[in-house]
Every structure is written in structure tokens, then in C-alpha cells.
Amino acid sequence: MSEDAEVRIDQVDAAHAGEVLTLRRAAFVVEAQLYNDAHIPALTQTLEELIEDMESGHTVTLGAWIGPRLVGTIRVGIEGTKATIGRLAVAPDMQGRGIGVQLVFAVLGYLPEDTSEVWAFTGQNSKHNIALYNKAGYEHQFDQVSGDLTYAYLRKILESGAIVDDAAID
Numbered sequence: 001m002s003e004d005a006e007v008r009i010d011q012v013d014a015a016h017a018g019e020v021l022t023l024r025r026a027a028f029v030v031e032a033q034l035y036n037d038a039h040i041p042a043l044t045q046t047l048e049e050l051i052e053d054m055e056s057g058h059t060v061t062l063g064a065w066i067g068p069r070l071v072g073t074i075r076v077g078i079e080g081t082k083a084t085i086g087r088l089a090v091a092p093d094m095q096g097r098g099i100g101v102q103l104v105f106a107v108l109g110y111l112p113e114d115t116s117e118v119w120a121f122t123g124q125n126s127k128h129n130i131a132l133y134n135k136a137g138y139e140h141q142f143d144q145v146s147g148d149l150t151y152a153y154l155r156k157i158l159e160s161g162a163i164v165d166d167a168a169i170d
Contacts (some may be wrong), residue, residue, distance in 0.1 A: 007068070008053045009062055009103060012062075012063040012067070012070075014054045020050065021090055027091065029092075053075070055113070061074070063101055064099050069088065071091045073087070073089050074088045074103040074104065074107060075088075078115070081115055081116040082116070083111050086121060088100055088120075090103075100125040104133065118156045121154070136156070138155060139154060139155060
């Protein structure tokens with residue numbers, strides 16, 4: 001697979017749940033090693049739980065493909081005017097190529113129009129992930145302990161009218 005292969009990002013449905021689960025598990029092994037905890041939620045979620053989540057109507061799952069291969073995925077939960085990003089995963093052999101950043105930015109195009117803020121959370125020690133979110137305009141808000149893990153919560157405020165339709169300018 002060439003370095004400059006085009007990445008296509010689109011919504012993923014439950015028909016791809018097996019691929020999504022496999023990709024997440026491969027990607028989150030590194031996180032599990034960082035925290036010395038093999039029981040992080042992305043590694044313990046079952047296929048049935050993932051399908052239920054994808055079909056709930058309260059989440060959007062996006063996938064990044066290069067050709068027929070799913071190389072990245074991200075989950076967005078939607079609650080009223082707030083969206084929450086989670087489970088950002090990129091195939092280990094494809095990390096460092098900007099796929100995660102593309103997924104984070106792509107999320108904005110799949111949110112309801114009245115969404116006013118997007119939250120992201122990641123492990124407090126996941127400096128690479130925090131830097132990725134910072135690059136995409138997310139600012140650290142607080143840390144929260146959950147079991148043996150401490151999560152960093154970041155937020156991006158969406159400005160009303162910030163997304164401009166180029167066709168409307170003509």
C-alpha cells in the first residue's frame with residue numbers, strides 16, 4: 001500500500017462491526033500496554049455490544065478506508081447539542097500518517113446542525129492523542145479518574161455559522 005494512497009472517510013454501519021472491532025483491538029493494544037491494563041473498554045467491548053451501540057441512533061461511527069481496507073475508525077456520541085468523540089483508532093501499521101487527524105476533522109461534517117460543542121477524552125498519559133486533539137482545536141478542560149485510569153477531557157466550541165457553504169458565496 002503506497003504512502004500517498006487516498007483515504008476515504010464515510011459512515012460505517014453494523015455490517016462492518018467485525019472489522020471495526022478488530023481494528024480497535026489492534027490499535028488499543030498500545031494504549032493497554034501504556035497503562036498496563038488489558039481491561040480498557042475498547043478492548044473488552046463485545047461484537048454484540050458494538051452492534052447495539054452502532055444501531056442505537058445516538059452514535060455515528062466513521063471509518064477511514066484506503067482502497068477496500070478499513071484503516072481507521074472513530075465513534076461520536078450525540079446528546080442534544082453536545083457530541084463526544086471516543087474510540088479513535090488507526091491500524092498500527094498506518095499510524096503517523098494523519099489518518100487520525102482526518103477522522104477528527106471529518107466528524108464535524110456528520111454532526112447535527114445545532115451541535116455547539118464537541119468533547120473528546122483520552123488517557124491522561126496518551127500525550128500523542130492529546131497533541132492530536134490540540135492540533136484539531138480541542139482544549140484541555142479537566143482530568144477525571146475512572147477506576148485505575150485517569151482520563152483527560154478536551155472540548156472544542158463550535159462557532160455558529162463557522163461552516164461556510166462555498167456555493168452560497170457565489
